[in-house]
Amino acid sequence: MNRQQTEFHLPRELTDTLLTGYSAALRLAVVRRWHELEAQQAPKLPQTMAQALRLAAEQAEQIEAQQEQLALAAPKVEYVDRYVAANGSMGFRQVAKLLQANEHEFRAWMQDEKVMYRLGNEWTAYQNHIEAGRFVVRAGVASANDHAFNTTKFTPKGVEWVAGLWGKHKAALALDSGVQA
Numbered sequence: 001m002n003r004q005q006t007e008f009h010l011p012r013e014l015t016d017t018l019l020t021g022y023s024a025a026l027r028l029a030v031v032r033r034w035h036e037l038e039a040q041q042a043p044k045l046p047q048t049m050a051q052a053l054r055l056a057a058e059q060a061e062q063i064e065a066q067q068e069q070l071a072l073a074a075p076k077v078e079y080v081d082r083y084v085a086a087n088g089s090m091g092f093r094q095v096a097k098l099l100q101a102n103e104h105e106f107r108a109w110m111q112d113e114k115v116m117y118r119l120g121n122e123w124t125a126y127q128n129h130i131e132a133g134r135f136v137v138r139a140g141v142a143s144a145n146d147h148a149f150n151t152t153k154f155t156p157k158g159v160e161w162v163a164g165l166w167g168k169h170k171a172a173l174a175l176d177s178g179v180q181a
Helices: 012-020 024-041 049-083 092-098 103-112 127-131 156-177
Strands: 116-119 122-125 135-141 148-154
Touching: 012 024, 049 156, 092 103, 092 148, 092 156, 103 116, 103 156, 122 127, 122 135, 122 148, 127 135, 148 156
Parallel strands: none
Antiparallel strands: 116 122, 135 148
């Protein structure tokens, strides 16, 4: 229109206040809260070299902790891949092979952890593990000589449970010996 007009340069807060409409006091309160929330979400960048180094160290520690958790979970993940094909109850030897465990070491560990114990010539699970559904005990009679026997088998739930414990045990041994899991 070729006429001189006044131009105002307002800070963002006041511009937003004008744009929100109606009550000036309410508009200002809304805009202030809005900016407060935006400021809380903005990433805080380090302002000094010391802050930057501290942030880098914290992030490195977080990454190391996550890698340690992955290493601890690796045996269980490997187990799950092999376990998918298996179903039903499994004997001690089958579970040891599934976990790629030395049978003597695995049996000694199970005894130390109070999972199984020797009862006569048979290995039996502790009652709390049977009640938890980790094992089943089956009784039978051998057809060749009419000998009565009991056998303790791992349930799928028990295999999963013991695989997790065994994986933690092996990871702890590896960490103690300084070997990566």
